[in-house]
Amino acid sequence: MRALAMLAAFAGTVLFSVVLARLTLEPSAASAALVHSNLQPGRSIEAYLEHASTLEAARQLGGNLLLGVPFGVLLPVLLPPARGLLRVAAVTVCLMTLVELVQGALVTGRVFDIDDVILNTAGALLGYLFIGLRLGRAVHPRRRHWWHRRPS
Secondary structure, eight states: OHHHHHHHHHHHHHHHHHHHHHHHSSOOGGGTTTOOOBOSTTHHHHHHHHHSOHHHHIIIIIHHHHHHHHHHHHHHHHOGGGOSHHHHHHHHHHHHHHHHHHHHHHSTTOOOBHHHHHHHHHHHHHHIIIIIHHHHHHHSOOOOOTTTSOOO
8 A cells, every 4th residue: 555655646746747847947938028036035925915916916826835735745755754844844945946946047037036935835834734744644654663662
């Protein structure tokens, strides 16, 4: 059963990687002149909340949250050492920072935005708390080490 769960998680990761690449690494030549890098946390979130339509703000902010959820669900299943709130957050921050750097450096019409990393990480933490924690424990139950066992 564990092997089947790992295989399903691996397939989910491959599918998620394809979706992530399509969403973040496709050029957007039409917006090349409109986008600017954001290194100040909260700046683009505030801009969406104040200046964009409700639908556009929900699409951008909610989309970035949802984009992080699979990290929180799949990481504890695929990488048992990555279980834990801080570990999931650290891995997600590293991976999403890498995606943002590649997107900003190589993709036309895309830039680095620290708020995307923050929202993706928040989504990963929500995914971990609601699903990943239980799923990771179900697939990889904690072992009792010899130093935890009481002598008979």
